[in-house]
Amino acid sequence: MPAPPQDRISRNASPETPADEVADNAPQALAPDAKLKFRTGDSVIADRVFRGLTIICAVAVFVIVGLVLFELVLQSRLSLHKFGLHFLTKTIWDPVIEDFGALPFIYGTIVSSLVGLVIAVPLSVGTALFLTEICPRRIRAVLSLCVELLAAIPSVIYGVWGMFVLVPFLRVYLQPALARYFGWTGLFGGQNFGFGMLAAGIIIAIMILPIIASITREVVVAVPRQQREAALALGATKWEMLRMAVLRNARPGIFGAIILGLGRAFGETMAVTMVIGNSPAIARSLFAPGYTLASVIANEFTEATGNMHLSALVEMGLVLFVLTLIVNALANLLVWSIKRRNPGRGLA
Amino acid sequence: MPSPQSHNIKWTRRVSNYFALGTITIFALIVTVPLFLILGTVVYHGISGLNLDFFTQNPKPMGEAGGGMANAIVGSLMILAMASAIGVPFGIGTGIYLAEFGRNAYGNVVRFTVDVLNGVPSIVIGLTAYALVVVTQKHFSATAGAIALGIMMVPTVSRTTEEVLLLVPHTIREAALGLGIPQWRTTLSVVLPSAMSGVVTGIILAFARIAGETAPLLFTALGNRFWNVKIGQPTAALPLQIYLDALSPYDDDHRLAWTGALVLISMIVLATVTFRFVTSRGVKEAG
Numbered sequence: 001m002p003a004p005p006q007d008r009i010s011r012n013a014s015p016e017t018p019a020d021e022v023a024d025n026a027p028q029a030l031a032p033d034a035k036l037k038f039r040t041g042d043s044v045i046a047d048r049v050f051r052g053l054t055i056i057c058a059v060a061v062f063v064i065v066g067l068v069l070f071e072l073v074l075q076s077r078l079s080l081h082k083f084g085l086h087f088l089t090k091t092i093w094d095p096v097i098e099d100f101g102a103l104p105f106i107y108g109t110i111v112s113s114l115v116g117l118v119i120a121v122p123l124s125v126g127t128a129l130f131l132t133e134i135c136p137r138r139i140r141a142v143l144s145l146c147v148e149l150l151a152a153i154p155s156v157i158y159g160v161w162g163m164f165v166l167v168p169f170l171r172v173y174l175q176p177a178l179a180r181y182f183g184w185t186g187l188f189g190g191q192n193f194g195f196g197m198l199a200a201g202i203i204i205a206i207m208i209l210p211i212i213a214s215i216t217r218e219v220v221v222a223v224p225r226q227q228r229e230a231a232l233a234l235g236a237t238k239w240e241m242l243r244m245a246v247l248r249n250a251r252p253g254i255f256g257a258i259i260l261g262l263g264r265a266f267g268e269t270m271a272v273t274m275v276i277g278n279s280p281a282i283a284r285s286l287f288a289p290g291y292t293l294a295s296v297i298a299n300e301f302t303e304a305t306g307n308m309h310l311s312a313l314v315e316m317g318l319v320l321f322v323l324t325l326i327v328n329a330l331a332n333l334l335v336w337s338i339k340r341r342n343p344g345r346g347l348a
Numbered sequence: 349m350p351s352p353q354s355h356n357i358k359w360t361r362r363v364s365n366y367f368a369l370g371t372i373t374i375f376a377l378i379v380t381v382p383l384f385l386i387l388g389t390v391v392y393h394g395i396s397g398l399n400l401d402f403f404t405q406n407p408k409p410m411g412e413a414g415g416g417m418a419n420a421i422v423g424s425l426m427i428l429a430m431a432s433a434i435g436v437p438f439g440i441g442t443g444i445y446l447a448e449f450g451r452n453a454y455g456n457v458v459r460f461t462v463d464v465l466n467g468v469p470s471i472v473i474g475l476t477a478y479a480l481v482v483v484t485q486k487h488f489s490a491t492a493g494a495i496a497l498g499i500m501m502v503p504t505v506s507r508t509t510e511e512v513l514l515l516v517p518h519t520i521r522e523a524a525l526g527l528g529i530p531q532w533r534t535t536l537s538v539v540l541p542s543a544m545s546g547v548v549t550g551i552i553l554a555f556a557r558i559a560g561e562t563a564p565l566l567f568t569a570l571g572n573r574f575w576n577v578k579i580g581q582p583t584a585a586l587p588l589q590i591y592l593d594a595l596s597p598y599d600d601d602h603r604l605a606w607t608g609a610l611v612l613i614s615m616i617v618l619a620t621v622t623f624r625f626v627t628s629r630g631v632k633e634a635g
Binding site for chain 1: 361362364365368369371373374375376378379380382387390393437439440441444445449450458461462467468469470471472473475478479480499502506530531533560561562563566587590591595602605606609619620
């Protein structure tokens, strides 16, 4: 029995429906809503279940972030209760008398990250500009693969390389030279171990280069072509075009990329732990060993015996979490603002 | 690129132009230097220790020559498999939500949270896994490490899944829905398969990222100098073993660390290059 032509829906609905029943119902098939729901009932429920499952996954992301915060606060309650806000301003770190302060570690985290940024920002912004604006097409693929590989090398391998190659190089060549020519600044002086803030800064710089470069590249690509053409048409040289049309438009996004790199730098653990020297002191010289929030957790957590010591270490984690949360939120807002405004012309 | 009227341009502008472009080019070249330095030294120091023992022996007692990282390689694979089992489904689910249902304010909030999770330092994730699993079970275990690494996979997998699902033309969805195929079948049997290579490479990328992670394993999987294939026990992992060997005072351990680094880096570089190759081919086919 051939099905009437208006019977499209029921034919697709479910194979179990007997053909004659379909034919009987055919005249009303398109009209009442209830009928349609009956025919496709399984699918409506299945769709809801499917949607529900994906929503559960999405909500799980919130739950994870919430759990991170909750557990950090829960596990550091002893230390939070005992030291309060003084934890952030004290310089003592003594597991024996159970007196803990985070200032040298916060200082070490921020200073080593800033040293990293000072080195990484010009290099990575330069790389991004080179890749998008200057580079011949053939070299572009190779160079961007190099940058990607730099991002893929694990932290611990940077650490091994830093310990056995970079630190001896700094001790024997770079640091004596810096001390001789720039010693008057006070930043490069004192004892020269090789291990210290400068080594950590250099390692951090290498590790955050790829992220700053790739995000800068995205926001630079998002600058409308007309801006460049307008600048060139007015007689600007290529550099003037880059400066006036590209960099000025992409500035908030590049700033966001830099801050995102800073967030990464704060959280770097293994490589920094292996080269920074691990000594909780605040010194002016970049040659001096330091300590970071992440490093002290990595070094002392498994060996900590007292509950107060553990709790103080978790509170270090909490400080680190809050620092990176603020920095990352700020950075993402900046990057989003620029990409949203100019939806871009795809990756070049 | 000299323009027709270049003789009209003031020489200061021309000089600053060449100077700036030259500086940018040099900066870009400098960036590649550390990559080759690191890869070069790892190969140089690591290749000599690359033999069968490395893959079949466990670490010898501290300071003794020889030994390998067999237990660490197996432990790593075990932890990574469990981490993927946790991270991949959640990542893909979130990615599907963002691409198919999340083109609105809720989606933006989720996207923002995924970015936040992506930015949480790995050691803090490790602390959380410690508090959630190790504290409640009262001992270190491979499971705890896998949970930490699984959480770290979610942002990468979900963002790549979202991106590749959005690349699937809307007309394909409309065609499927127009044939009366329910939405869930449309997504799972039509949209997802056509984006599959992208999703898989996203998983490989996330896998490569967590394969080298050490910090979250320090106080979850803890490490182990002996064989262990029980998920409830402290377990060795390749990056962790590299770290411990590098910090050891003995030269033999340093050699093992370099060889371990070589093996780890080869795995990761291979995965990254595969990722790059497959995605670039996909783009060519689409465009």
